Amino acid sequence: MHVLGLSFFYHDAAAALVRDGELVAAAEEERFSRKKHDSDFPAQAIRYCLDEAGIDIADVDHIGFYEKPLVKFLRIVETCLAGWPRTYGTWVKSMPVWLRSKIRAGKIIQERLGTDKEILFCEHHLSHAASAFLVSPFDEAAILTMDGVGEWTTTAHGIGRGTRMEFAEEIRFPHSIGLLFSAITAYLGFKVNDAEWKVMGLAPYGKPRFLDKFREVVDMRPDGSFRLRMEYFAHHRSTRSMLSRRWERHFGAPRRKPETELTEFHYDVACSGQKMVEELVLNLARAMERRYHTPNLCIAGGVGLNCVANWKIREQTGFKNIFIQPAAGDSGGAIGTAFHIYNTLLGNPRTFVMEHTHFGPGFGNDAIRSVLDDRGAPYDEVGNDDLLERTAQMLADGKIIGWFQGRMEFGPRALGARSILADPRDPKVKDRINAKVKFREWFRPFAPAVLEERAHEYFEMPRGMSLPFMLMVPRVRAEKRALLPGVTHEDGTGRVQTLTAELNGRFHGLVETFGRITGVPVVVNTSFNVRGEPIVCTPEDAFRTFQSTGLDALVIGNFIVTSKSAPVDFEAGLQRSVELESAPG
Amino acid sequence: MGAAHVLGIVSTHIILSVFFFLVLAPFALVRLKDPLRLRTGIESYWQPRKGSESTLERFRRPF
Numbered sequence: 001m002h003v004l005g006l007s008f009f010y011h012d013a014a015a016a017l018v019r020d021g022e023l024v025a026a027a028e029e030e031r032f033s034r035k036k037h038d039s040d041f042p043a044q045a046i047r048y049c050l051d052e053a054g055i056d057i058a059d060v061d062h063i064g065f066y067e068k069p070l071v072k073f074l075r076i077v078e079t080c081l082a083g084w085p086r087t088y089g090t091w092v093k094s095m096p097v098w099l100r101s102k103i104r105a106g107k108i109i110q111e112r113l114g115t116d117k118e119i120l121f122c123e124h125h126l127s128h129a130a131s132a133f134l135v136s137p138f139d140e141a142a143i144l145t146m147d148g149v150g151e152w153t154t155t156a157h158g159i160g161r162g163t164r165m166e167f168a169e170e171i172r173f174p175h176s177i178g179l180l181f182s183a184i185t186a187y188l189g190f191k192v193n194d195a196e197w198k199v200m201g202l203a204p205y206g207k208p209r210f211l212d213k214f215r216e217v218v219d220m221r222p223d224g225s226f227r228l229r230m231e232y233f234a235h236h237r238s239t240r241s242m243l244s245r246r247w248e249r250h251f252g253a254p255r256r257k258p259e260t261e262l263t264e265f266h267y268d269v270a271c272s273g274q275k276m277v278e279e280l281v282l283n284l285a286r287a288m289e290r291r292y293h294t295p296n297l298c299i300a301g302g303v304g305l306n307c308v309a310n311w312k313i314r315e316q317t318g319f320k321n322i323f324i325q326p327a328a329g330d331s332g333g334a335i336g337t338a339f340h341i342y343n344t345l346l347g348n349p350r351t352f353v354m355e356h357t358h359f360g361p362g363f364g365n366d367a368i369r370s371v372l373d374d375r376g377a378p379y380d381e382v383g384n385d386d387l388l389e390r391t392a393q394m395l396a397d398g399k400i401i402g403w404f405q406g407r408m409e410f411g412p413r414a415l416g417a418r419s420i421l422a423d424p425r426d427p428k429v430k431d432r433i434n435a436k437v438k439f440r441e442w443f444r445p446f447a448p449a450v451l452e453e454r455a456h457e458y459f460e461m462p463r464g465m466s467l468p469f470m471l472m473v474p475r476v477r478a479e480k481r482a483l484l485p486g487v488t489h490e491d492g493t494g495r496v497q498t499l500t501a502e503l504n505g506r507f508h509g510l511v512e513t514f515g516r517i518t519g520v521p522v523v524v525n526t527s528f529n530v531r532g533e534p535i536v537c538t539p540e541d542a543f544r545t546f547q548s549t550g551l552d553a554l555v556i557g558n559f560i561v562t563s564k565s566a567p568v569d570f571e572a573g574l575q576r577s578v579e580l581e582s583a584p585g
Numbered sequence: 586m587g588a589a590h591v592l593g594i595v596s597t598h599i600i601l602s603v604f605f606f607l608v609l610a611p612f613a614l615v616r617l618k619d620p621l622r623l624r625t626g627i628e629s630y631w632q633p634r635k636g637s638e639s640t641l642e643r644f645r646r647p648f
Contacts, residue, residue: 084609
């Protein structure tokens with residue numbers, strides 16, 4: 001039996017295909033369309049999923065959409081009523097696109113796929129919840145979903161047992177942790193629904209001197225619930241702005257203009273806002289701990305990508321086993337919808353645990369060779385052992401490597417299939433990658449990938465703990481920080497990815513080899529893309545990125561490419577990234 | 586083609602504006618409930634979830 005799950009029309013459109021209870025393929029549309037956070041109908045992602053499974057749309061038994069379009073539409077109408085007449089701008093902006101297409105999501109799926117199969121509509125937060133619980137290793141777990149907004153729900157908690165999930169309570173729009181974080185993002189002059197990472201990255205440079213100010217903006221209750229004081233916000237009456245003039249007066253400065261200088265004030269706002277979000281998330285987790293009495297917790301929804309908050313739950317509550325859907329944002333809703341239909345609606349037993357994210361396209365050596373030959377690129381073709389040895393030696397020599405191996409990751413993180421790798425012992429590595437390869441801001445941190453069996457030697461985490469998805473941020477052991485300047489963030493933490501031979505194959509072998517050469521089984525792992533672009537998908541994307549950035553080598557399948565056809569124009573690269581990022585999306 | 590497109594946008598705006606100021610107005614003005622929970626001063630901001638059981642019948646509806 002095949003179930004196709006789809007999410008689109010908000011951000012991060014995606015498709016996921018489940019066959020007999022196993023995830024066969026999942027991909028975000030942006031990787032194919034090369035438009036970051038592409039929200040359009042995921043035609044290419046669907047095509048890929050069907051091809052990967054070797055089936056046609058006629059072979060799909062059920063098609064699910066990740067939310068209820070009519071409920072969302074009515075929420076927008078009700079919001080316009082509640083804020084009338086100030087919501088006029090929202091009304092004339094959102095109605096045409098809703099009436100033309102969004103409200104007809106089901107019909108559009110049928111038309112675009114050329115099928116008359118019925119479309120099943122899962123609620124947005126149920127899609128999130130299912131994307132975590134139904135693919136988790138737990139029979140029973142508390143479930144927490146937190147995001148910007150779906151239909152009405154922004155936060156919900158419940159309990160999952162077997163194939164069933166029961167939700168008791170929820171918090172509704174406009175009161176939302178995701179939208180609070182987006183307001184902070186907008187205030188700091190970054191792009192909403194894209195650059196929330198930057199707030200998290202900037203936070204450790206600041207002091208929480210505005211935390212009390214944030215506590216006045218949010219009303220938090222001991223039972224975990226909260227409410228935003230809407231006089232500080234604008235997202236309930238505007239599609240253009242997240243925050244009100246009162247917010248600006250409250251914090252004492254107007255919002256920062258994009259690409260202008262970041263000052264201590266901005267670091268401190270980022271730090272305080274991040275702390276506020278951590279307080280809200282911890283408050284929720286503690287309330288759930290009291291209510292559900294289980295050590296198991298599943299998290300999904302975009303706020304689940306706040307890895308600092310996640311680690312605080314692990315450290316400061318009784319939830320010791322935490323599973324977070326690695327694609328916690330809307331794209332993961334495609335997976336959730338498909339499993340919800342297969343397990344919960346159709347009553348099939350759960351047989352699948354999501355242990356990795358390699359559910360995207362993979363390319364064999366023949367396909368890669370033909371791309372390299374087409375472009376006249378000189379390369380060395382080598383066996384596995386040589387590949388690991390030479391790549392590890394290049395890393396140890398300070399080279400920055402584009403690493404393209406196996407099937408692409410699903411979700412926002414590069415986890416060793418489409419990664420840029422470097423030596424974490426080099427104190428300059430962060431600046432070099434940010435400036436010369438990814439064209440990013442100086443403060444963006446890089447994550448460490450480490451052998452699982454040795455992670456506890458370098459990070460403050462229990463021996464044997466598995467953190468495969470970079471969703472937690474433990475502290476780097478104090479005595480190791482000087483050894484790992486490339487992956488130790490300003491506050492002494494690192495967003496760890498642990499590797500095992502079983503799940504990470506060649507990438508594990510590389511880090512092991514690097515460890516043998518240098519004594520440090522840790523490498524810098526960051527996504528293979530430049531700022532403003534989606535992560536690379538195909539060998540063509542990888543080769544183009546190699547040519548146009550300061551990458552020293554491209555290690556792709558069994559091929560090593562080290563020379564470029566022309567010198568890199570760094571100014572043009574930076575300019576392009578800034579333009580890509582400031583484009584409306 | 587260009588002119589038709591512009592006319593289309595203009596007429597959409599006019600229709601939506603008329604709807605917003607004439608049809609929505611009475612509902613907006615007599616609105617008694619508080620859908621966005623803008624009022625403060627309650628013990629808990631949790632709201633019960635209505636009918637969240639998952640059935641095929643519910644999933645067939647886009648609402």
